[in-house]
Amino acid sequence: PADVRDAAQARVRSAPAPVTDVARLCVCDLLVAQCDVNCCCDPDCSAEDFSLFTTCSVPVVRGDSQLCSQKAAVYSLDVEANPPERIFKLIDQVNPSIFCIHATNYKQALYLKSPEIPTPENFDQLLDKFGGATFSAEPDSWNLDTDAQNPPDANETSRYEYGVPVQTEDAFLRLPSPVVSSWCSDANPAGFLVNQATKCIRSVSVEKCDSIQALSMLFYINSSILAVPKSSQMVNITVQSVVVQSLNGMRTLLSSSDVLRLPMVLDELCINAVLGVNYHITHTDTGEIIEAAAAFVLGAISKEALSIEQSFEISFTQENTQPVPLSGNPGYVVGLPVRAGFQPPGYPFPAAFLNKHSQLTILHSTSTQDCLAAQGARAPVLFGYNMISGCKLRITAAMKCQPLAQTLLDVLKGQSFPEYVASFGNSQAQDVLDWVPITQLHISEQMISHTLQSSCQIPVSLGIEVKWTKYGSLVNPQARIVNVTATITTTTLKQLPSGRERIIPITSSVVFTDISSPAEPSYKAWPTIDIKLPFDFFYPFV
């Protein structure tokens, strides 16, 4: 009925007036129409309830205690009387401080502000002010449109910077990746210079496979990339190569990669479905993209499959350079391989270090544990990871010492044991001083006096000790390799009586030792004022 609606509207328009009478205020009265335990100010409690209380949880109800004189309601329990009864007193509480508030002409000072009740008239203004994720004092500065990229200085971003999403004509270059669960989300933008590799699962059905966009090659190459953000220069994504994977996993590289293969249903299989995309973006050193290529892996989906795993990768290369994987920038990062190389002959100073085919490697233990059988299994030396590996050598009487020693040296050191190790993770080949030579030591296990010079020594262990130090600032120390020592321990091969054989353990180990000296914090020098008067300053007088 209309009068009820009017009354409700009248109620809604203004909040109920705050209660300020201390005699009627009760903070512990939480239950409606029921007596709260130990709440002496509760009007729902009767005298019998009061007699059961032990203490008053709210002894005093008063306003702001900084007022000079105010009314206070004091509740207490008289436990002497039988039965215990509640005492209610209304007293004038006086604040003796000289800085008590005698009067105030600002009504809102002592009371909480009543919130504005939303009405149809002020709703929009209230929504602007309080409707965002954070409250804004100026509602005009909130812009609620979905344009996520809104840089404040549009003139400045005329090139890509690290991490900025790579823009295409309609949105961003998408790299589908698992977001919360393993399911593919197509809204993940690829960041410039951020090399990523992701794998995610997409739900498919063979009947609808030609209508699922994410399974077709076109979805990944149809929008062209903007060369610089917010420009009209486009770079088309070319198809670099297409690899077709059969149902049993065998991959074949197709010779012609310019034909676009779209998914279609054939004999209860969905063929030409995209299983993997590998983007290669070439950029200039000023942050402009000049080339983009995509390599596809297409496969077939069988009828029973409800989901497939797609893998995506993107890598950025600067034009006219060969990408060299760095092991840290500048200090070594724990877990990345130690970079090593050779010094090509040159006089007086070598030109550069070749580190293409030489890496510091260590023998990799195999399941057979036979040194002579599994030659060639090596593991890279990763910075910071101490490793030990080994194998067992079976010596028979028929073995000759000298070739055995050479074989063991190959087993321990590998085919091309490097001569130099990079001091920093990003040492360039042309900076000669950034490379540390590997010191090679030979230790003979038995004392020289007990062995004849002519008897043969075979190496039994290789120990690589890498000494590194913390370099740079105290808050962000970088790891720097200072010294590398490769120690070969040899032992004498004793002649065995024929028919007998011996098993010797061969070990190789890498140890990383931190030899950094304790850090000394230093402080910036006080700036000095260097003033020099020009020589003709006192012109007329000099």
Next chain:
Amino acid sequence: LSSLPLQILLYANGIYYIFYFLATLAMIIYKSQVFSYPDDLLAPDLAVLFLMAILEVPRLYLGFKGNLTEAEAPLGLSLGLTVGSVVLSVYLLLWQTYVLWADVLLNALLLSAYGLESGLKVTAIAAFVS
């Protein structure tokens, strides 16, 4: 003949006023930190206090000069300025945003000094005119 009580009172008023000004300013600063004191209420209170300080200097100077030279014109002018100071003091006593008990004491003392001064000035003017 110059009024000696008026002279003593003017001198004491000068010293008391310096203390009053510093104390009131300190209390306004204290109130702005401890209580909620919006800027549009803080500005008038500070303006009144500084205006009163600006008025006090010529008021006391004219009072001294008038009393010592036994001239009634400066004394009359000083009386006029006293009226202005009384109004401002009443504002600080009654209509300030927060009136603390210390405010009440300081202003009451200042008002009683003004009242006494005004009475003495009137008698001095009457004495000089005649």
